[in-house]
Amino acid sequence: MEDDCEWAWLPKDLLHSILDQLLPMEDVIRFSAVCTEWRSVAVENFESRSLHRRQVPFLMSRTKDDIGNLHSVTQKKMYKFRFPMPDNMKCCGSSLGWLIMVDVTMDVILFNPFSGNAITLPPIRRLVFEKRYALEVEDILRLSALQRYEYEIRLREEYGEEELGMSLDDMTFDLEDDDEIQGEEETDEKEEKEEEREREIGSVCRIRKGVLSADPSVCPDDYVLMVIYGVEERLAFIKSGDEDWTYIDNKTSGFDYLFKKSPPVKGFRYFEDILYWKSQFYAVDGLGKLLSCEINTNFTNLRVKIVDVPMAGFGIDATSSSTFFQQVVESLRNISIIWSAFLVESVEGDLLWVPKFRFEFLTMKFYVYQLVDNGGNVGWVKKEDLGDAALFLGDNHSISVRASDFPGCQPNSIYFVDKENETNYPGHSGGDHFDMGVYNLEHKAVARDYQLNPSQMLNPSSIWILPTFM
Amino acid sequence: MAFTKKVTLKSSDGELFIIDRAVALQSRTIQYVLEDTNPVDAIIPVPAVDARTLSKVLEYCKKHLIDLNTDFEDYSKWDKDFVDAEVWMLYDLIMAADYLHIPPLIDLICDKIASMFKGQTPDKIREIFNIDNDFSKEEEEDFKKKSGWAFK
Numbered sequence: 001m002e003d004d005c006e007w008a009w010l011p012k013d014l015l016h017s018i019l020d021q022l023l024p025m026e027d028v029i030r031f032s033a034v035c036t037e038w039r040s041v042a043v044e045n046f047e048s049r050s051l052h053r054r055q056v057p058f059l060m061s062r063t064k065d066d067i068g069n070l071h072s073v074t075q076k077k078m079y080k081f082r083f084p085m086p087d088n089m090k091c092c093g094s095s096l097g098w099l100i101m102v103d104v105t106m107d108v109i110l111f112n113p114f115s116g117n118a119i120t121l122p123p124i125r126r127l128v129f130e131k132r133y134a135l136e137v138e139d140i141l142r143l144s145a146l147q148r149y150e151y152e153i154r155l156r157e158e159y160g161e162e163e164l165g166m167s168l169d170d171m172t173f174d175l176e177d178d179d180e181i182q183g184e185e186e187t188d189e190k191e192e193k194e195e196e197r198e199r200e201i202g203s204v205c206r207i208r209k210g211v212l213s214a215d216p217s218v219c220p221d222d223y224v225l226m227v228i229y230g231v232e233e234r235l236a237f238i239k240s241g242d243e244d245w246t247y248i249d250n251k252t253s254g255f256d257y258l259f260k261k262s263p264p265v266k267g268f269r270y271f272e273d274i275l276y277w278k279s280q281f282y283a284v285d286g287l288g289k290l291l292s293c294e295i296n297t298n299f300t301n302l303r304v305k306i307v308d309v310p311m312a313g314f315g316i317d318a319t320s321s322s323t324f325f326q327q328v329v330e331s332l333r334n335i336s337i338i339w340s341a342f343l344v345e346s347v348e349g350d351l352l353w354v355p356k357f358r359f360e361f362l363t364m365k366f367y368v369y370q371l372v373d374n375g376g377n378v379g380w381v382k383k384e385d386l387g388d389a390a391l392f393l394g395d396n397h398s399i400s401v402r403a404s405d406f407p408g409c410q411p412n413s414i415y416f417v418d419k420e421n422e423t424n425y426p427g428h429s430g431g432d433h434f435d436m437g438v439y440n441l442e443h444k445a446v447a448r449d450y451q452l453n454p455s456q457m458l459n460p461s462s463i464w465i466l467p468t469f470m
Numbered sequence: 471m472a473f474t475k476k477v478t479l480k481s482s483d484g485e486l487f488i489i490d491r492a493v494a495l496q497s498r499t500i501q502y503v504l505e506d507t508n509p510v511d512a513i514i515p516v517p518a519v520d521a522r523t524l525s526k527v528l529e530y531c532k533k534h535l536i537d538l539n540t541d542f543e544d545y546s547k548w549d550k551d552f553v554d555a556e557v558w559m560l561y562d563l564i565m566a567a568d569y570l571h572i573p574p575l576i577d578l579i580c581d582k583i584a585s586m587f588k589g590q591t592p593d594k595i596r597e598i599f600n601i602d603n604d605f606s607k608e609e610e611e612d613f614k615k616k617s618g619w620a621f622k
Contacts, residue, residue, distance in 0.1 A: 025620075
């Protein structure tokens with residue numbers, strides 16, 4: 001009997017059933033390394049089901065000597081792996097096991113730290129423009145209106161833009177103000193200043209988040225990457241094989257936000273998070289304005305619309321949202337309170353909007369709202385608890401899991417790490433203070449029991465990631 | 471009732487099992503045979519399953535038929551004991567359950583096998599299940615590089 005066992009050649013559907021029961025990613029990876037037959041089944045399983053998004057992610061960090069740490073916060077285990085990262089790159093997010101990175105020339109790079117594979121995408125032209133503009137703004141402000149206009153025309157040609165944010169109507173001509181731009185005295189001091197400014201600029205001329213529709217190693221010819229970029233936190237996306245980004249907004253920013261005291265908040269700006277949900281991209285802002293974007297796979301068609309969520313999202317139960325509003329109002333008055341928001345797909349497949357409040361660098365509270373379509377009356381309805389679910393939020397493509405599937409995972413909880421740049425609140429240089437913890441919705445309190453030591457807060461500084469094995 | 475309440479199954483090694491029709495109907499394979507041919511008093515051959523395995527499978531079928539009303543706790547304990555078996559026995563059982571098409575039994579055994587994988591290295595899994603490592607040196611190097619972190 002014993003010799004007749006051909007475990008390696010167990011019918012594929014049985015191997016799939018076994019795999020379906022294997023939940024921690026480590027076990028799936030080990031399964032895939034047993035024999036060629038099992039590996040092919042594991043790869044198939046991985047590709048066909050979105051197994052990936054229902055996994056507890058690891059908290060990944062990197063030490064100076066190119067060692068990556070994968071921290072399982074639920075099992076309290078640490079795995080180490082070699083993690084050489086390309087120089088001069090800034091990590092802006094993670095999605096489906098890939099890191100979204102930007103280099104100094106604003107090229108966007110998808111980098112898989114497990115396979116070492118990298119995909120270089122074209123630069124986000126508008127980010128290049130924003131950066132240049134930010135660097136030159138002081139000089140520009142010294143120019144006369146006419147010179148400014150000429151400068152804009154020149155840039156427009158250089159960047160191939162049809163329209164820039166500034167229009168002729170916004171300006172008053174002042175032909176007398178014709179001063180030369182300041183000479184080259186005090187160069188040393190200037191250089192120092194330049195460096196400092198470059199750092200400052202780096203924190204705004206950036207990608208805030210990136211989300212993939214599919215794993216590029218599984219679907220190399222059929223994936224879309226959408227990002228939130230730039231000063232005005234707008235959206236752009238690129239499909240595999242595209243030569244350039246598509247911007248979901250027809251204006252270049254830069255001039256706009258600097259010349260007008262308060263930029264009009266209209267159109268597609270100031271997004272907080274993106275989610276790929278039910279074959280569409282969704283983006284949300286801090287007040288619950290929701291945008292859906294259907295990107296046709298053969299890319300003949302792009303449909304963008306603002307989902308009609310009345311009263312900035314509180315159409316259905318405005319009363320129960322009052323504490324949320326109070327905090328929003330408070331945050332406008334008190335600069336130490338910062339609020340941001342996330343989009344998550346719940347374990348039941350619903351769309352959740354999760355605003356977060358921080359006091360200085362400490363996360364204090366989360367709210368959870370679910371998108372409800374009440375006979376055409378769409379709105380965010382507050383959820384008091386998440387039941388068995390646990391959310392994993394940060395710079396990553398948001399993840400939710402059933403806590404009971406994973407030993408050590410707390411239900412009704414939100415595992416968070418700060419988005420890297422949120423720490424840049426006034427009066428703090430940012431970067432040094434980094435908060436992470438578990439927010440429990442029942443107790444409305446944060447437990448901070450998986451702090452990493454500061455040496456692990458390099459680039460990328462702690463980010464949730466789902467390991468790939470292909 | 472008009473139809474026979476007993477069914478006779480014949481294992482690969484020729485042993486006969488006379489069982490209640492309701493017990494046999496838990497196997498979708500046998501259910502199809504009965505619906506198709508309605509063999510009154512005929513013997514249904516089960517060529518892929520030997521007597522030892524078949525009797526064990528039928529034990530499961532009987533238990534799950536009779537005890538439909540037992541509470542969940544009790545039931546899962548029995549299941550747990552049922553699959554607490556040697557690796558080769560589990561192999562025979564899962565192949566039989568697959569052939570006879572008894573989905574809850576398949577799930578039960580898959581769950582058991584998955585639990586045996588948990589926390590084990592690929593080497594250890596190969597040892598438990600007597601599987602040859604058929605990767606080439608290059609392949610092995612490649613995914614050791616990619617996912618070696620998970621093997622420790």
